[in-house]
Amino acid sequence: MDFIVFDLEATCWLGRPPQGITEIIEIGxxxxxGYGEELGSFCKFIRPKINPILSPFCTRLTSITQANVERSDLFDKVIEEFMDWADVYENDYLLCSWGKFDQTLLSNDCQLHKIETDWLDPHIDVKKQFHKYKGSANEYGLKKSLRMEGMEFEGIQHRAISDAENLGKIFTKYIDIWQY
Incomplete structure (x- = not known):
């Protein structure tokens, strides 16, 4: 089985999103x-369709610029490339994210672009299982959880590929405990 450890960045604002819609702008x-050996990585920006202009708040938070998304393809093309890379058609795989939000966001964008969502399962919420395994009453963010494990966050916070790579450190350290 292959494990697809992923993270998403999305359009964001201070307050409610215009038209109530948040769209993915980066997937990493x-x-x-099954042995925790890295088989490859995937990182692409996505041009938002409903709210194509990034807010200044979003750019400050993620460091993703308007130029990054304007030079990118729409969700339907990028997600097809991602599904091919993850080999969701032929391979036994498990999607893994830090929390449930990324799976929900992926499902919402698939529905927005009229793409099937059945490939989103199986999925595990690594954050929930990690904290349960650790016996923690609180669920901490990825950076704090890494520090608790004696690891440092590397890369740029709130960038999908950096977050996915850092999540991969925790995921592979405990690869035998995940329940799916």
Missing amino acids: AVKYN
């Missing part, structure tokens, strides 16, 4: 085999 993922 690292693929591991």
Whole structure:
């Protein structure tokens, strides 16, 4: 089985999103085999369709610029490339994210672009399982959880590929405990 450890960045504002819609603007993922060996990575920007102009808040938070998304393809093309890379058609795989929000966001964008969502399962919420395994009453963010494990966050926070790579550190350290 392959494990697809992924993270998303999305349009964001201070307050409610225009038209009530948040769209994915970056997807980052690292693929591991059952031994925790890295098999490859995927990172692409996505041009939002409903709210194509990024807010200044979003750019400050993610460091993703308007130029990054304007030079990118729409969700339907990028997600097709991601699904091919993850080999969701032929391979046994498991999607893994830090929390449930990324799976929900992926499902919402698939529905917005009229793309099937059945490939989004199986999925595990690594954050929930990690904190349960650790016996923690609180669920901490990825950066704090890494520090608790004696690891440092590397890369740029709130960038999909950096978040996915850092999540991969925790995921592979405990690869034998995940329940799916």
